[in-house]
Amino acid sequence: MNTLLNLRIAALATLALSSVGYSQSAIANSLFSQLEVDQSRYVMVASPYGGNLHQLLILKQISNARPCWSESGSSPTTINPLLLEFDFTDICGRSTDSNGYSVRVGSEDLNWRYSFRVVKRNNDLHLIAASNVDRSAPELLIARTRGLTQGFAKFYPEPGWRLAERSYQGSSVGHIYLTHDQSLASLNAAAIASRPVSSPVPWTPVATPVVNTPVPTAPVVTIKPAPIVSTPQPVVQPAKPKPASKRSWWQRIFGR
Template identity: 40%
Template sequence: MRNIFKTGITTILATIVLSMYSKTIAQANYTFDEVQIDQNQVIAMAMPLSELQGLYSYKLIVLEQRSNERACWSESETGLYPILVEPLLLNFNFTGICGRATDSNGYSIRVDGNDLSMSYRLTLQNVDGEIKLFGISLSGDKVLVGRTGGISDGMMKIILEPGWQFTKRSYQDKTLGHFYFSYDSFAAKQSAIEQKIAEIESQIPYFSELDDNIL
């Protein structure tokens, strides 16, 4: 329990530092805006690369479903982790149908409206039996962005942490192909409150059953 509490505090502090740091460089990143996109039409996945001494390195890939002409990917059964991803777009000419980003030219971090592409990099690491997506600053500060929930030798879906979502970069009202892993501190607080309310409400039927048994 102590380790879980310590990990939670560390994650919260790292996110706060990231949010504060983003504000100090806001003036240097005024050029780009962001636009909301359908979260169901985008997926981030960890692709295993070479194996060294029994350990794999991983590459971050983002796919987008741009039209309904053909499915760009398929996922294994939801609820069983990690969720495996099959990149169906490799089987056809996906131009105009699917979008794909494979490096920092195609994706970056944005926090509270500030583009952090020049100060934070995204990296995948094998930690405690799952692959975690971190944003790491130039000074080494680390913030958790998402995780796979397990590990496999196939391509794994990355589940974003609360408060994080996919958006796209825009410039002068024009949507670009660049993806953001975007964090909204206000939305994260709202999500935490809603989750707490849901936990409380889930206990109500239990107490009602106790009252009925007593009567």
């Protein structure tokens, strides 16, 4: 009876957390703890939707009445969600969004501050947790499918990552943690250190070819001197002296 009451209190506390602000993480840390689980009873799945997109789906085998999924192949491992073929109540558990799972690192609930995304990178599907508060914070790589597919595929967790359950006073409340023992600061530092560093491309000066462009030579124009045209000057003939008029005898005598 006390266990049932505690679970109800925990459920109400979880619901109340969704209506508070930044203090949500601190409240969750004070209320909840982490319960280790058998990893073989769970599977993280890249679930297809909207064509070529995927999202995180977590399946849990609650009882052994019927298998909840099957696995086949590798790189990637295909998941067949068998629970869709029967009434899986009390047999299988299914978590499809942030109401059913969240990130917990270094005993700290990240809650709404981080959200999950499935992205296609390097011929692989990566499950990452990205900050909703600080866009400059590095992404946390949690798992990968080890190959591409358009269907259901199994996520393989990265070293240090595992599944756990949220507990209240030692009892599970049904919420799943994707958890790591290191603190958020340590994981961020490791993520930054693992980023590929682009090597600077050495610069080699390229000699510019010298193009000798012939300069057109101005044609030599020989200017011939203009011919000197001698204009013949009219020859002035000296005036012929007029012959002295003969004076009459009268003029010679009287001077007239």
